[in-house]
Amino acid sequence: MPRLTSPEALSELRDNLLLDLASRPSRITISGGTCGEASGALSVVKAVRSQLEAAGLTGKVHVRVTGCQGYCQQEPLVIVEPLDALYCKVTDDDVAEIVSESLVGGRVVKRLCYVDERSGQTTTSAAELPFFVKQDRELIGRNRFIDPCNITDYIAAGGYSALVKVLTSMQPEAVIKEIELSGLRGRGGGGYPTSRKWTQCRQAPGDTRYVICNADEGDPGAYMDRGLLEGNPHSIIEGMLIGAYTVGATKGYVYVRNEYPLAVANTRLAIQQAQELGLLGDDILGTGFSFDVKVARGGGAFICGESTALMASLEGQVGEPRPKDVHTVERGYLDQPTLLNNVETWANVPGIMLKGSAWFAAKGTEKSKGTKIFSLTGHVKNTGLVEVEMGTSLREIVFDIGGGQQNGKAIKAVQTGGPSGGCLPASLFDLPVDYEALSSAGSMMGSGGMVVMDSSACMVDVAKYFLKFLQEESCGKCTPCRLGTDRMLEILTDITEGRGRMEQLETLKDLAWTMSVGSLCALGKTAPNPVLSTLRYFADEYEAHIKEQRCPAGVCTALFMFDIDPDLCTMCGSCAEACPHGAICEDDAYRIVPELCQRCGICVETCPSEAISRN
Amino acid sequence: MELSDLDTIFEDRGAEPFDIMEALHDIQSACGYLPEEALRRVSATFDVPLIEVFRLANFYKAFSLEPRGRHLLTVCAGTACHVRGAPRLLDEVTGQLQIAPGETTEDMAFTLETVNCLGACALSPVVVIDGIYHDHMTPAKLRTMLAEVRVADRETTERAAIAGAVEVVANA
Numbered sequence: 001m002p003r004l005t006s007p008e009a010l011s012e013l014r015d016n017l018l019l020d021l022a023s024r025p026s027r028i029t030i031s032g033g034t035c036g037e038a039s040g041a042l043s044v045v046k047a048v049r050s051q052l053e054a055a056g057l058t059g060k061v062h063v064r065v066t067g068c069q070g071y072c073q074q075e076p077l078v079i080v081e082p083l084d085a086l087y088c089k090v091t092d093d094d095v096a097e098i099v100s101e102s103l104v105g106g107r108v109v110k111r112l113c114y115v116d117e118r119s120g121q122t123t124t125s126a127a128e129l130p131f132f133v134k135q136d137r138e139l140i141g142r143n144r145f146i147d148p149c150n151i152t153d154y155i156a157a158g159g160y161s162a163l164v165k166v167l168t169s170m171q172p173e174a175v176i177k178e179i180e181l182s183g184l185r186g187r188g189g190g191g192y193p194t195s196r197k198w199t200q201c202r203q204a205p206g207d208t209r210y211v212i213c214n215a216d217e218g219d220p221g222a223y224m225d226r227g228l229l230e231g232n233p234h235s236i237i238e239g240m241l242i243g244a245y246t247v248g249a250t251k252g253y254v255y256v257r258n259e260y261p262l263a264v265a266n267t268r269l270a271i272q273q274a275q276e277l278g279l280l281g282d283d284i285l286g287t288g289f290s291f292d293v294k295v296a297r298g299g300g301a302f303i304c305g306e307s308t309a310l311m312a313s314l315e316g317q318v319g320e321p322r323p324k325d326v327h328t329v330e331r332g333y334l335d336q337p338t339l340l341n342n343v344e345t346w347a348n349v350p351g352i353m354l355k356g357s358a359w360f361a362a363k364g365t366e367k368s369k370g371t372k373i374f375s376l377t378g379h380v381k382n383t384g385l386v387e388v389e390m391g392t393s394l395r396e397i398v399f400d401i402g403g404g405q406q407n408g409k410a411i412k413a414v415q416t417g418g419p420s421g422g423c424l425p426a427s428l429f430d431l432p433v434d435y436e437a438l439s440s441a442g443s444m445m446g447s448g449g450m451v452v453m454d455s456s457a458c459m460v461d462v463a464k465y466f467l468k469f470l471q472e473e474s475c476g477k478c479t480p481c482r483l484g485t486d487r488m489l490e491i492l493t494d495i496t497e498g499r500g501r502m503e504q505l506e507t508l509k510d511l512a513w514t515m516s517v518g519s520l521c522a523l524g525k526t527a528p529n530p531v532l533s534t535l536r537y538f539a540d541e542y543e544a545h546i547k548e549q550r551c552p553a554g555v556c557t558a559l560f561m562f563d564i565d566p567d568l569c570t571m572c573g574s575c576a577e578a579c580p581h582g583a584i585c586e587d588d589a590y591r592i593v594p595e596l597c598q599r600c601g602i603c604v605e606t607c608p609s610e611a612i613s614r615n
Numbered sequence: 616m617e618l619s620d621l622d623t624i625f626e627d628r629g630a631e632p633f634d635i636m637e638a639l640h641d642i643q644s645a646c647g648y649l650p651e652e653a654l655r656r657v658s659a660t661f662d663v664p665l666i667e668v669f670r671l672a673n674f675y676k677a678f679s680l681e682p683r684g685r686h687l688l689t690v691c692a693g694t695a696c697h698v699r700g701a702p703r704l705l706d707e708v709t710g711q712l713q714i715a716p717g718e719t720t721e722d723m724a725f726t727l728e729t730v731n732c733l734g735a736c737a738l739s740p741v742v743v744i745d746g747i748y749h750d751h752m753t754p755a756k757l758r759t760m761l762a763e764v765r766v767a768d769r770e771t772t773e774r775a776a777i778a779g780a781v782e783v784v785a786n787a
Contacts, residue, residue, distance in 0.1 A: 034735050038748035072737030221694030223734030253633075258640060258677050259733055296633040297640050299675025302731060316632040316663075318674040334632070375736055377695035383737035415694065451694045451736075465697050469731065475674075578755065580710025600706035602754045 003278040006286045007164045010155070010279075017156040024062045026103060027081040029144065030090075033068030033230050034262050035384075040091065041065075041076035047095040055099055064153070067143045067231020067266070070385035071131050074114065079126055079144070086126040087112035117381075117403075131382050134401050136363070136389045138371045139347050140224075143231035148266045151273040154234040160279055162350035163241050167287045170353075172202060172246040179349070181357035183369035188214055188305075188342030189420065189446045190522075191368075191435040197339060201329040202247045204337035209249035211240050211291075212333065212340040215256035215263065216310060218302040219418025220469065222449030224373040225343035227385045229256065229263040232347070233270035237280070237293060239346030242353060244291040247339050252293040255310050258300060268295050302419075302473035306521050307332070307340050309475070320475045321521035342447065344373060364390030368434040372448060378415075379406050379454035386450075388433065395429040398452055409454040413537070417446025419466045419473075420526035422533025423459060442533040444526070458555035459538040460545055464492040466530035474523065481524025484515035488531060497558040500546040505535065557599035560614045564590050568611035578606040621645065621653060625660050635661045639671060639678055647687075648679040684719045684726035685772075686764055689743040693732030696740040700753070704740055705729070707754040711761055724768050725761075 004010050028048055032041045045065055052058050069077055074088035080102040087098065087109065094112055101107050114123045116130055123129050126144070135141075146153045154160070166175055180195035201209065213236055217225040229236060240252050254267055271293050274280040282290045296314055303309045304319040311333045313319040332338025348370060352360045361369050368390040374397065376386045381403030388397060394414055398404065405411050413423045422443035424431065431437050435445050453462065471485035488511050491504045512528030519525045535542060544550045551559045564575070566589045576584040583596035584603060592603075604612045624641040628634040635657065642653045649672050658665040672678045690696075690704050705716070708727055712720055719726040735741045738750030742757060744764060749756070 034733075034748065035738055035750075038735055038738055038741070038750050072735075217734065218731065220692070220697075220732035221736050222732070223736055226734040257734075259730060294631065296631075297637065298677075299636060299640075299671075300677040300731070301675055313636070314633050316635040316661075316671075318670055377736035377739060378698050383695075383739075385737075418694070449694065449736075451698060453698055457698050462694075462698070465694070473731075578758075580707045580754065580758070582710075598706055598710070600703045600710075600754070602703060602707065605753075606755070 001277060003276070004285055005278065007168055010160060010164060010285060014155050014158075014161075017152050021062070021156055024060070025082050026057075026060060027062040027064060028098070028103065029064045029066060029079040029081070031067070031069040031075060031077045031143075032065045033075075034226065034260070035068055035072035036075045036077070037262070039075040039089070043092050044076050044078065044090055044095060047092040048099070051095050051099045055104065057099070057103065061103055064147050065149075066146060067148050068140075068227045068385065069143050069231075070137070070140050070227065070387070071129070071382070072384040073382055078112075083108065084125045084127065085109070086114065086124065086129060088114050131384070131401060131403075134396065135387050136371050137387045138351065139235070139344070140227060140231075140373055140385050140387045142235070143227070146232050146234075148231055148233055149269055151234060151270065151277060154232070158354070159234050159350075160238055162353040163238050163279070164285065166242050166245060166353055167285065167289055172248070175242065175246045175353070176202070178352060178357045182352045182360040183357075183364070183367070184345065184348055184352060184360065185368065185435065186342055187344035187348070187372065187447065189417065189444065191445060194341065194345055197329055197341070198243065198246055200327065201337050201339040204330040206330075206337040208251070208334075208336045209244075209247050210333045210336060210338040211244045211247070211249045211252035212310070212314070212338060213240055213252070213254040213343060213346055214305065214307070214310060214340055215254055215260075215267075215343045216298045216305040217257060217260075217343070217447060218305040219420075219447050219449045221375065221377055221415070221451045222418055222447050223375050224385060224448045226260050226263050227373070227375075228343050228347050229254075229260070230266050233267045234274065235350060236267075236343055236346045237270060237274055239341075239349035240293060241280070241284070241291055242349050243339055243341065243346070245289055247337070249339065250290055250292070252291065253296050253314060253333075254293060255296050255298060255304070255314060258297040264295060264297060271295065301475075302469075303475045303521075303523055306523060308521070310340070311338065318475075320477045321523075323520060344448070365432060365434045367436055368445075372433060372445070374433075374448045374450040376402050376450050376452070378452040379409065379411065379457065380404065380452040381406050391432045391434055393430050393432050394424065397433070397450065398429060402452065405454055407454070409456055411452055411454050413453045413457070413459065415443075415451040415453065415462065415530075416449065417444035417529070418449045419470050420444060420522065420529055421446045421449075422529045423453070423462060423537065424533070425537040428537075442529065442536055444529070456553055456555070458496075458551050458553035459534040459541045460492065460496055460551070461553070461555045463531045463534045464489065464496055467492055467527070470523065470527045474527075478518070478520040478524060480515045480518035481520065481527065484511050484519070484524065485527055487511055488528070492531070495542065495545045496551070496556040498545070498549040500542075502543075502546055504546075505542060508535065554614055560599065561594060562592050562597065562599065562601070562603065562612055563615045564592060565611045565613065568609050570609050570611070572608065574606050574608065575603040575612060578602050621656065625656070629661060635663060635668075636671065636675075639668075639675075643678050647683045648681055681719070682723070684723045685768060686725050686745055687728065687743075688725055688761075689728045689730050689733075690716070691733045691735070691739070691741040691743070692729040693734075693736060693739070695736035696732075699739045701740040703754050704742060704752055704757055707757050708761070711758065724765065
């Protein structure tokens with residue numbers, strides 16, 4: 001395709017692409033992405049291509065491989081148009097039937113459709129899928145229409161028209177006003193008003209300005225940004241272009257985790273295609289505006305999600321944060337004014353420019369506007385990416401969309417906000433997703449991780465898990481964080497191993513206060529949250545560990561042993577075979593050797609006659 | 616991997632300060648670790664003191680200063696994987712291979728690593744073996760997979776040993 005030199009050339013290209021799409025109404029969409037690929041999407045794509053060739057349909061049927069559509073649990077998803085049939089967990093063996101029945105015959109293959117476990121109802125179309133119906137999939141829903149490896153899909157779907165609108169009809173001040181009226185706040189976790197950041201960066205003195213997309217999505221249990229970057233990278237590039245125009249930047253960077261190889265590849269390809277079309281580079285669309293973006297890979301350090309540490313890393317240094325007495329909007333990357341926003345924040349910008357601030361502000365609560373994507377995972381039936389209007393209650397997300405409990409065990413908590421957030425008990429599930437509401441309950445919105453926990457999770461273990469994570473990831477620069485995480489982890493280890501004392505709970509609170517007021521950056525300041533929130537809502541579990549040396553969930557391995565009941569044991573030997581530690585020996589009967597047993601519980605799951613139990 | 620093969624990694628690098636990180640990433644994926652000679656070349660190419668290069672290599676988890684095994688096993692330790700049984704998967708692997716995370720088996724067949732989160736949480740718990748993602752893992756599934764990799768590895772190394780011996784004989 002030739003380089004586009006004017007806005008008119010872009011709309012002409014879009015018209016042609018739309019005509020082309022309309023001329024090929026027969027379409028099969030396969031969702032790829034990391035989840036899809038892990039579930040076999042690539043071989044399904046291969047099967048589709050070869051079946052189409054065998055049926056003489058190559059070229060007549062449009063094959064579109066998209067990024068993640070959000071319902072990761074049911075991947076690979078396949079949608080057939082114009083029938084609008086949605087198939088779940090498709091395998092290579094299903095493809096021949098899909099081609100002959102649905103594409104050629106125009107009939108729905110019922111056996112591949114989604115069946116709701118509770119109602120027994122079959123859903124044949126994507127538009128009616130219960131998991132999707134209750135969401136507001138403004139951002140993630142677009143992934144369905146976009147092949148991230150081909151810029152034409154994004155352009156056909158109206159992509160880069162927000163950029164044209166801004167470049168041809170809006171002054172930077174007007175852009176900022178629009179963002180301000182929309183009420184957009186940072187989606188990375190802090191919730192800082194986006195317009196304020198943009199204003200400060202625009203007004204800061206400096207020769208060169210930079211724009212950065214923070215895609216160092218380090219929170220374990222969160223992958224919204226991966227879903228957006230893998231599935232719709234151009235929406236982020238377009239957002240960055242608008243931000244760059246507004247603050248006067250000519251260079252930008254996407255700092256993305258190296259643990260997301262597909263996101264790295266798709267973003268690089270998207271940048272290259274945008275450059276070839278003249279949507280990045282010099283004199284974009286003949287408007288005189290110039291801007292370019294590069295991808296930088298992170299090194300696997302959680303701290304680099306913090307803005308100053310990220311910028312240090314981008315400068316080729318180790319990722320240590322610095323005090324923020326001077327903000328990065330004034331002196332950031334290479335000491336120049338730098339505008340850094342999270343992936344999801346950038347992805348929201350084109351929509352606001354195109355549909356207007358009122359449209360965006362109409363959604364959500366008084367102070368939290370628009371929609372938010374969460375990654376719903378853990379002990380819940382439907383796992384995947386969930387996008388809801390701000391203000392939706394946790395209950396609606398966990399039960400109505402998530403489908404509630406998974407294995408018949410009652411859900412007791414949901415962890416939001418990753419290592420900086422907290423665990424909220426089921427009694428608070430009527431809380432709305434709203435920056436202030438979640439913070440006042442002792443957790444936080446965070447970037448959008450939402451890990452559901454049922455009675456099989458130990459809340460002290462969860463707190464220890466996060467502290468261990470933070471202790472390892474603390475960069476060590478400031479003492480409160482370096483030593484605080486160390487000491488807290490020590491105490492939590494004591495408690496989970498039966499050496500805990502009640503007065504240590506007070507020490508935990510003391511340490512938490514010191515860390516929250518004394519740490520240099522948000523990692524240390526918020527590190528106590530997982531401990532404080534579990535202490536606040538699950539004090540009984542701490543007490544059981546300390547006073548009775550008992551782990552109610554049966555997770556803390558130092559507090560129990562396994563026993564084989566000789567009366568129930570059929571001497572099949574499967575436990576001894578399954579034990580990875582060689583801790584089960586056969587004398588007259590099977591017996592567990594306490595010195596070798598690591599209490600992994602694999603034997604319990606293996607035993608066909610339920611003869612092994614905890615004591 | 617010969618060090619001269621790394622030449623392409625240094626091409627067109629140096630315009631951006633983060634190019635040094637990009638070079639380290641590429642060396643890591645080409646060699647499986649960061650050999651000292653390669654770090655010396657990075658130091659010379661980017662005109663950064665060697666100790667600073669080592670500092671980067673040490674600070675970032677993505678880099679390894681030790682050679683890694685022929686097969687890389689990554690157990691995701693993210694929150695979703697943790698609550699859905701990742702610790703038991705680690706138990707299975709450490710029991711089978713007798714190595715802790717970060718270590719390599721003596722025969723250089725396996726390196727075991729944990730990762731903070733792979734972002735495939737809906738499929739948890741997840742284990743990646745040689746770049747292939749395996750979802751909804753159980754200790755039993757993992758045990759079978761390890762055995763399969765081991766068999767395949769033995770065949771490949773034996774074949775390589777035979778090919779090596781044939782070459783020696785042919786040269787003699």
